[in-house]
Amino acid sequence: MRDPLANLPGYVLRRASNAVLGGLHQRLALLELRPVDASLLMILHAKPGITQSEAGRLLEIQRANMVPIVARLEARELIERRRVDGRSQGLYLSPQGEGLHADVRAQVQQHEDGLLAAIEPGLRAQVLPVLHALWSAAEKLA
Amino acid sequence: MRDPLANLPGYVLRRASNAVLGGLHQRLALLELRPVDASLLMILHAKPGITQSEAGRLLEIQRANMVPIVARLEARELIERRRVDGRSQGLYLSPQGEGLHADVRAQVQQHEDGLLAAIEPGLRAQVLPVLHALWSAAEKLA
DNA sequence: TATTGTTATACTCTATAACTATA
DNA sequence: TATAGTTATAGAGTATAACAATA
Numbered sequence: 250m251r252d253p254l255a256n257l258p259g260y261v262l263r264r265a266s267n268a269v270l271g272g273l274h275q276r277l278a279l280l281e282l283r284p285v286d287a288s289l290l291m292i293l294h295a296k297p298g299i300t301q302s303e304a305g306r307l308l309e310i311q312r313a314n315m316v317p318i319v320a321r322l323e324a325r326e327l328i329e330r331r332r333v334d335g336r337s338q339g340l341y342l343s344p345q346g347e348g349l350h351a352d353v354r355a356q357v358q359q360h361e362d363g364l365l366a367a368i369e370p371g372l373r374a375q376v377l378p379v380l381h382a383l384w385s386a387a388e389k390l391a
Numbered sequence: 392m393r394d395p396l397a398n399l400p401g402y403v404l405r406r407a408s409n410a411v412l413g414g415l416h417q418r419l420a421l422l423e424l425r426p427v428d429a430s431l432l433m434i435l436h437a438k439p440g441i442t443q444s445e446a447g448r449l450l451e452i453q454r455a456n457m458v459p460i461v462a463r464l465e466a467r468e469l470i471e472r473r474r475v476d477g478r479s480q481g482l483y484l485s486p487q488g489e490g491l492h493a494d495v496r497a498q499v500q501q502h503e504d505g506l507l508a509a510i511e512p513g514l515r516a517q518v519l520p521v522l523h524a525l526w527s528a529a530e531k532l533a
Numbered sequence: 534t535a536t537t538g539t540t541a542t543a544c545t546c547t548a549t550a551a552c553t554a555t556a
Numbered sequence: 557t558a559t560a561g562t563t564a565t566a567g568a569g570t571a572t573a574a575c576a577a578t579a
Contacts, residue, residue: 250437259411261519270405338537364529372520382509390509476560479559
């Protein structure tokens with residue numbers, strides 16, 4: 250056997266994840282964004298006004314680790330903070346942020362089109378169902 | 392929409408991978424092993440005498456980063472090094488390593504059985520084909 | 534009391550460069 | 557010249573603890 254771990258779903262899942270993320274990383278680097286930055290831009294586009302903590306819970310990133318991410322995007326004037334109450338602040342895409350979000354969407358779309366094109370047609374429709382099933386199965390066990 | 396990124400295969404792939412790996416991490420912690428340690432034990436069981444560099448290429452871990460992994464397992468007397476020539480050394484499971492490998496196999500098997508049991512039966516047979524397709528699609532694009 | 538944002542910090546994982554000894 | 561193993565180091569990502577201000 251060439252790769253003795255190739256029959257282990259968990260192992261293949263991780264290898265696939267790393268390989269796919271690597272490709273996306275390259276594409277997003279063209280926009281000077283990391284994958285996590287891009288995901289936050291997409292969250293803010295879909296849920297404008299969400300707080301930093303809420304976004305962190307959605308992405309499974311802890312409060313403390315959201316700080317440098319938000320600061321980085323704010324420093325580039327891609328996002329804005331507006332006070333909600335004394336302790337919370339809603340996050341919004343700035344006009345530049347909306348513009349860059351469109352580029353992100355395009356890169357993500359091209360990336361995924363490229364991936365799906367390299368997968369046998371009969372399997373394509375199974376990709377998302379299988380991934381969601383694995384995700385929810387793993388979370389149920391935890 | 393609850394999670395605006397739930398339609399992105401790459402995102403769901405990463406979330407699924409992290410969730411699955413988290414569960415495996417907990418199980419292997421019972422054996423005081425990290426996932427990468429367990430994967431190396433399985434490689435050595437399947438390919439005794441493989442060199443450190445070859446194992447690294449198989450697992451996509453760079454030479455330099457293999458050093459602490461091998462040192463950790465050797466310090467626990469789970470693996471042995473035998474010189475092949477002046478610069479290479481074959482790696483082998485020690486008797487204790489073989490014993491622990493059996494425990495690793497059992498934990499991995501239970502982990503994956505638990506996962507598959509939480510997935511709709513009709514989807515189970517698609518899991519490995521989809522993951523391999525994603526892996527090889529991503530590597531083709533790179 | 535619980536939550537938000539923050540700081541500081543530590544640990545793991547990964548990446549690169551350089552060195553030696555050998556092929 | 558190329559490869560194996562190694563060292564040192566830097567960069568990410570992630571985890572915990574603590575604090576002030578506010579709900």
